[in-house]
Amino acid sequence: MRAFFYKLGFFLLCIVPLTLYVIEPSGAACYASNKKEYLSQTTIDTLIQQAFVNINASMGTDVPDADARHRQSVIDAKETVAKLKAMAKGDPNEKYVLWKVNELEYQVFLEERDMVLKNTQKGKKEENLLIAEFNKELGKKRPDFIALSMICRDMNALNRLKENEMKRSMDQRSEAITRDVVVTIEKALLAGDQKCCIMSLTITAKTEQC
Numbered sequence: 001m002r003a004f005f006y007k008l009g010f011f012l013l014c015i016v017p018l019t020l021y022v023i024e025p026s027g028a029a030c031y032a033s034n035k036k037e038y039l040s041q042t043t044i045d046t047l048i049q050q051a052f053v054n055i056n057a058s059m060g061t062d063v064p065d066a067d068a069r070h071r072q073s074v075i076d077a078k079e080t081v082a083k084l085k086a087m088a089k090g091d092p093n094e095k096y097v098l099w100k101v102n103e104l105e106y107q108v109f110l111e112e113r114d115m116v117l118k119n120t121q122k123g124k125k126e127e128n129l130l131i132a133e134f135n136k137e138l139g140k141k142r143p144d145f146i147a148l149s150m151i152c153r154d155m156n157a158l159n160r161l162k163e164n165e166m167k168r169s170m171d172q173r174s175e176a177i178t179r180d181v182v183v184t185i186e187k188a189l190l191a192g193d194q195k196c197c198i199m200s201l202t203i204t205a206k207t208e209q210c
Contacts, residue, residue: 041096051080051104054076054077055070055073058070058072074111077104081105081108130155131155131162134166149170
């Protein structure tokens with residue numbers, strides 16, 4: 001009987017503490033179970049690399065709607081930046097995420113700067129074409145003021161200051177033509193040339209309408 005109690009005591013001393021240890025997890029185990037899943041470097045690199053690939057793929061000259069696709073790729077890259085920044089907060093790999101995100105942010109900055117420059121150059125080219133067309137028409141002996149007004153309207157979307165200059169030039173040209181026509185009419189009346197008077201009055205009417 002003594003041997004039995006001896007064995008029972010040994011069992012209680014050795015097995016029960018072990019059982020209690022298994023049931024009650026340590027602090028480290030609790031931390032591991034409650035901690036959210038962290039961002040892997042593979043996930044980070046994949047998202048960043050995909051953004052770079054999309055930007056580069058949209059820049060080819062043979063790509064349909066290249067400008068629109070390029071703008072969209074930059075928008076998508078900015079969304080990736082925002083997404084990764086939000087996911088990185090409190091993550092063990094936060095420093096790595098921010099480092100990689102900075103690379104993409106700088107590329108986005110370069111792309112946006114190039115788009116602004118490209119649009120500026122495109123607008124300048126269109127502006128110069130309109131100015132050349134305007135000057136060509138204005139320099140004619142009898143300019144088409146309706147056509148000149150349409151050119152001014154197109155210029156409004158590009159450069160309002162230049163549009164105002166063009167309108168002033170139109171007004172000055174109109175006044176000069178009107179003066180010439182008045183002189184022509186006076187001479188025609190004195191000469192009894194009714195046909196010349198009618199033509200001159202028609203020119204004056206068209207000029208005033210514009």
